[in-house]
Amino acid sequence: MIAPEYSLRDGNTIPALGLGTYGLDDQAGIDAITAGIADGYRLIDTAYNYGNEEAVGEAIRRTDVDRSDLVITTKLPGRHHGFDETIASFEESRSRLDLDWVDLYLIHWPLPRIDKFVESWRAMISLREKGLVRAIGVSNFTQAQLTRLIDETGVVPVVNQVELHPYFPQDELRAFHDEHDIRTESWSPLARRTELLAEPTVTEIAETHGVSPAQTVLRWHVELEAVPIPKSSDAARRRENLDVFGFALTSEEVDAISALSRGRIWGADPETHEEF
C-alpha cells in the first residue's frame, strides 16, 4: 500500500500518511524503519532530539526504494535556535542521516521565551535556497507565531506539525492553515493509544466498516486532510496503519469522532513548552 500524495504550496509533494519514528532506535529501529519503507511508507518523521537520525539513515541506505520517492523529515531542536546555530545543527542532522538533501526540515518547537524562531526561519530559507532542503516548515506553532514568520520574512511554512487526534481536533488552527495553504501534519495521531482506541464511538464506527479502531482514527485524519504520522514498533500494526485508503467515513462519522474533543493529552502548550 502506497499512500496518495498532496501537493504542498511550494510545489513539493507529501504522502497523505507517514511513519513516526520516536522510540524506533538502534537495530530494532533500523529493522522497523526498513520494513516500514518496504511495506510502502514513503514519509519518515524523525528529529535531532529523537537520537535516531543514524538509524533512519541506515534504513534509507538499506532500502531499494528510489531516494527521490522518499520524504525524509527532521527537526531543529530548541537548543540550536538562532541563524548560525540552525545552519550548524542542520549539517549535523544531514550528516547523521547521510543524505545529500533533507526533504522537509521543521522547527521542532517555537520557544517564544527564547524568541529566536524568526532567525532560525531565515536560516532555513537559506538552506532551501542552497538546495540542501527541499521544503521548510514548522511544528507546534500557534496562529500568532505563524503570522509573525509570514509577516517578518514573507515565507509561509508549507507544513505545521501539531498535536492532533480526536481528543484534540484543533479546528481553529486547521482553519487558519487552510486559509494560508499550510498542510497540517498530526503528531500522536492515535493519542498514543491511551483509551482512544477503546472509545465506543470509535469501535462502533470501526465495526461498521470492518476495520480496526486505529484504522478508523487514521482515516478520520485523512478525511480532515491532515497527514498523520503514527508510530508502531510492530510490523502488523504498521501495515494496518497504512491500510486506510480503501474505505471512507461519512461526514456524520467524522463529526462523531471529532466530538470526543477534550484537550491536549500531555499538556505541551506551544506558548510555554520548552524543549531543548
Ligand SMILES: NC(=O)c1ccc[n+]([C@@H]2O[C@H](COP(=O)([O-])OP(=O)(O)OC[C@H]3O[C@@H](n4cnc5c(N)ncnc54)[C@H](OP(=O)(O)O)[C@@H]3O)[C@@H](O)[C@H]2O)c1
Ligand atoms: N513534533 C512534535 O513535537 C512531536 C511530538 C510527538 C510525536 N511526534 C511524532 O509523531 C509520531 C507519532 O506520535 P506518537 O509516537 O507520540 O504516538 P501515536 O503514533 O499516536 O501512538 C503510538 C502508540 O500507539 C501504538 N500503536 C500504533 N499503532 C497501533 C495500532 N494499529 N493499534 C494499537 N496500537 C497502536 C504504539 O505501540 P506499538 O509501537 O507497540 O505498536 C504506540 O504505543 C512520533 O513517533 C513522532 O515522529 C512529533
